Amino acid sequence: MSLFDDACEQWMTKQIAEERNPRRRELLKKGLGHSTIAYLSSIWFPAVGNFDHLYPEYEVRDMNNSFRYLDLAYILPGAKGCIEIQDYRTHARDIETGRFKDLCLKQALLTLDDWLFLPIAYLSIRDDPAVCKQLTLAFVGKFLSTATPSELNWGEAETLRFARRLMRPFLPRELSAHLRLSDRHTRDILHHLVNKKMLVVASGNQRYRTYRLGQ
Secondary structure, three states, rough: OOOOHHHHHHHHHHHHOOOOOHHHHHHHHHHOOHHHHHHHHHHHHHHOOOOOOOEEEEEEEEEEEOOEEEEEEEOOOEEEEEEEOOHHHHHHHHHHHHHHHHHHHHHHHHHOOOOOOEEEHHHHHHHOOOHHHHHHHHHHHHHHHOOOOOOOOOOHHHHHHHHHHOOOEEHHHHHHHHHHHOOOHHHHHHHHHHOOOOOEEEEEEOOOOOOEEEO
């Protein structure tokens, strides 16, 4: 059994054991869909490394008091996000007009209820996994941007927040402008965070050029 399979099995077992809602418990017992598993195994788990705060088949009510289920909900105190895997065959090519309208309404209702919505195309999981990982890390970063290890000084903590908000590697001069610090001071901060394995060098040989969050 792979590391993903083991972690996913433990996660799902815990979700089922703790669920008191019989509707959602039955959905979980049926197992997750192929597209959701593909996203979790190829994108979420390699990028994030755990399933903390993630809830599959999460139940919500709409304005008509009907039940809706989210592919994946990411919930922390004071914030909530939804990841929906959009299957091309189901959601685009063969979709009926009524179903399409309902999908748009679902996204609108979630947005108005302060959910952060992240749609991921199933074809992108297969064809553009690196982009999907960047989007996922940026999505998670929206929730974690204020949480940094207590042992970091102000400059290091704000650098991590800055990196989490971006969807791409960044240049030292970009960070320097954000922190309003000298180039030398900024590079010292980057060097310390690389040594702590919180950042990694994204490009550059003799002289480091761009940086990104560590995995």
